[in-house]
Amino acid sequence: MTINILTLFPHYFDSVLNESIVKRALQNNLVKVNIIDIRQYAQDKHKTTDDRPFGGGPGMVMKVEPIFLALESLGLKKGQEDRQIILTSAKGQSFDQSWAKKLVKLESVTIICGHYEGVDERVAENLVDAEMRIGDYVLSGGEPAANVILDTIIRLIPGALGNEDSNKNESHDQAGDLAYPQYTRPESFNNWPVPDVLLSGDHTKIANWRDQQRKK
Numbered sequence: 471m472t473i474n475i476l477t478l479f480p481h482y483f484d485s486v487l488n489e490s491i492v493k494r495a496l497q498n499n500l501v502k503v504n505i506i507d508i509r510q511y512a513q514d515k516h517k518t519t520d521d522r523p524f525g526g527g528p529g530m531v532m533k534v535e536p537i538f539l540a541l542e543s544l545g546l547k548k549g550q551e552d553r554q555i556i557l558t559s560a561k562g563q564s565f566d567q568s569w570a571k572k573l574v575k576l577e578s579v580t581i582i583c584g585h586y587e588g589v590d591e592r593v594a595e596n597l598v599d600a601e602m603r604i605g606d607y608v609l610s611g612g613e614p615a616a617n618v619i620l621d622t623i624i625r626l627i628p629g630a631l632g633n634e635d636s637n638k639n640e641s642h643d644q645a646g647d648l649a650y651p652q653y654t655r656p657e658s659f660n661n662w663p664v665p666d667v668l669l670s671g672d673h674t675k676i677a678n679w680r681d682q683q684r685k686k
């Protein structure tokens with residue numbers, strides 16, 4: 471699959487793409503990530519990508535034309551079932567694990583990062599399939615949100631995790647389920663012991679205990 475990210479701050483993603491599971495998935499060609507600088511698609515000689523809001527008010531608003539042209543250059547338009555376009559937005563619908571599971575099946579996911587006071591509403595009205603928020607708070611830009619969406623999708627791509635079982639029994643895998651607690655050596659630290667059942671070697675008991683913990 472391909473993940474396109476449209477941003478005014480392409481260098482934000484330098485470290486994001488060069489660490490851990492995301493880096494390995496890219497190296498193993500499990501996913502292609504294109505970071506697209508929206509400014510390249512600005513039409514005037516000053517490469518303007520934002521302007522003052524009609525009606526007045528503080529701050530600047532990202533312009534519609536550069537985003538339109540960036541999507542056009544990728545051959546993308548709203549309504550292509552297999553190639554979804556998402557606008558990051560504090561007023562969007564809530565991004566969650568079930569969204570990630572749907573998105574990972576697609577040919578491409580394109581994420582638009584807003585900035586400043588936001589994005590000309592005509593982008594949401596005409597150019598994207600969904601507006602998504604990653605939580606009930608306001609970020610300075612869509613870049614951290616795009617990173618969250620990208621990371622959540624990539625770890626669901628078969629082969630992206632070192633061990634294929636790592637995706638099983640994770641928090642939010644089924645609605646309402648959370649991960650069971652994990653412990654590693656030493657068996658006791660600072661008088662904080664590991665639960666006896668995990669040291670018992672009894673796999674049925676361990677499985678039952680983990681099951682109970684997941685539903686707490």
Ligand SMILES: C[S@@+](CC[C@H](N)C(=O)[O-])C[C@H]1O[C@@H](n2cnc3c(N)ncnc32)[C@H](O)[C@@H]1O
Pocket residue numbers: 557558559560561582583584585586587588589602603604605606607608609610611612613615
């Ligand atoms: C400073 S915010 C704009 C907030 C906007 N004025 C509002 O009140 O909804 C700039 C950009 O950050 C991104 N953003 C902010 N909060 C977000 C969130 N919770 N989830 C996803 N994106 C967010 C969006 O792309 C937004 O256009």
